[in-house]
Amino acid sequence: MHITYVLGTRPEIIKLASLIQASVREGLPFSIIHTNQHYAERMDRVFFNDLELPEPNHHLGIGSLSHGEQIGRMLTGIERVLLAQRPSVVVVQGDTNSALAGGLAANKLGIPLAHVEAGLRSYDRSMPEEINRVLIDHLSDHLFCPTANQANYLVGEGIRGGHIHITGNTIVDAALDYAETAQRRSDILDRLGLTQGKYSLLTCHRPSNTDDPAHFATLMDAVADIAEASGFPLVFPIHPRLGEHQRQAAANHHQITLTDPVGYLDMLALLQNAALILTDSGGVQEEACILQRKCLILRRNMERPEALENGGCVLPASLSASDLRSAALALLERPVVWNNPFGDGFAYRRILDTLTATADTHL
Known part of the structure; x- marks a missing residue:
């Protein structure tokens, strides 16, 4: 074969x-x-x-x-x-x-x-x-x-x-195999001046969120507001498909730290140590459940409903600033009994x- x-x-x-x-x-x-x-x-x-x-x-x-x-x-x-x-x-x-x-x-x-x-x-x-x-x-x-x-x-x-x-x-295979290695080998928290459990992580790359400059700018306003209200700075490894306009829209907010894309071990370290993950990525939703991290989904729909079952991942009522803020702050306060539905x-x-x-x- x-x-x-x-x-x-x-x-x-x-x-x-x-x-x-x-x-x-x-x-x-x-x-x-x-x-x-x-x-x-x-x-x-x-x-x-x-x-x-x-x-x-x-x-x-x-x-x-x-x-x-x-x-x-x-x-x-x-x-x-x-x-x-x-x-x-x-x-x-x-x-x-x-x-x-x-x-x-x-x-x-x-x-x-x-x-x-x-x-x-x-x-x-x-x-x-x-x-x-x-x-x-x-x-x-x-x-x-x-x-x-x-x-x-x-x-x-x-x-x-x-x-x-x-x-x-199979994302469970990788995450479980490399989680401990990432904690041991990655120094990304030190490089970015982050404290374990005292920051939020943002990933955002889907065309529905990024192709319209006005919508993307509004979304950056909303996540910066969440960072301000929670007291947790927001680190944003920016996807290569995002252009200068999107970079500037994020950089306009002092609460958001932009970084270049990061490798797998660095990303696992960022995921494992974040207080809150904000993402439009399906894979990151899964990794949040696997690694037992709270996750706000920056989308209007999703194809992984299992992620919602234990309350650790949340799909907001809308992508309006008020709905995102209320969903994020409620999620940070909510106790979660974690289970991993993905394998x-x-x-x-x-x-x-x-x-x-x-x-x-x-x-």
């Missing part, structure tokens, strides 16, 4: 890491196609280093383009590699353009496709990620769902049979066992 992993962004690197690491340990033949959808050094190379992953076998060098041009170039490049190596299975993760292109290429060539983190739904078709994840699921031969909720969504869409598997989420850290084992057991049936 030969596995081809297709990835292109920071979340995919993190969420495929445990599978790739196990493939190395166990001598499973595999290759990695990197589309380079995230092309910034701080969003890419540093994650391979922190997670001790092998160099990708193929770099496509796609970078930042319009959705259509990006997917088209990825599809051409991935197809060329798959035709040459004819793997037993192609593995994609999540809802990125890289994952969709990998799925389309595998499907058109008749190569079995495995979707890690299958079945997530926000039911908001204005999100490009929602379209991607639905299409990938309906192309896939193996659907690896984090929880029973996602399996039920797939069944409701007419996807049935033994190729739906509840495995837990036990062995999702990779269930996924690889399934792929190994079924490999012969596809040859």
Whole structure:
């Protein structure tokens, strides 16, 4: 069996890491196609280093383009590699353009496709990620769902049979494996002058929050107000897709400390020691639950409702400044009995066992 992993962004690197690491340990033949959808050094190379992953076998060098041009170039490049190596299975993760292109290429060539983190739904078709994840699921031969909720969504869409598997989420594998290492090796709190449990962490990158300059500026006003009211300074590792206008909108507030993007170990350290996390990232929502940190979700909807179950993550009534402030301050005061709904850290084992057991049936 030969596995081809297709990835292109920071979340995919993190969420495929445990599978790739196990493939190395166990001598499973595999290759990695990197589309380079995230092309910034701080969003890419540093994650391979922190997670001790092998160099990708193929770099496509796609970078930042319009959705259509990006997917088209990825599809051409991935197809060329798959035709040459004819793997037993192609593995994609999540809802990125890289994952969709990998799925389309595998499907058109008749190569079995495995979707890690299958079945997530926000039911908001204005999100490009929602379209991607639905299409990938309906192309896939193996659907690896984090929880029973996602399996039920797939069944409701007419996807049935033994190729739906509840495995837990591979982000748990990575977070549990590296949390202690991050605490020991990262010095980012010292570098930023932060005190454990006395700051908030902001991540914000989704187009719905960042593409409209006026909306983004209003959102920065709101999170700065939360920092002022809580007494906790706010650290904001800014995503490379944000331009100078967004940087300036955040920098206008003395409560917000801007930093360049950080590596995986530094990010885990920031997450573990924050009093409050404010984010529009699905992966960060999951990491907040895993690491037992309070999290305010800067979105109007979400595809991970399990995060809300114990009250440690909150979806505000709206993104208005007043609703965000009241939700944040109430969350800081609320006692939480933590549980992690996303798995036990062995999702990779269930996924690889399934792929190994079924490999012969596809040859």
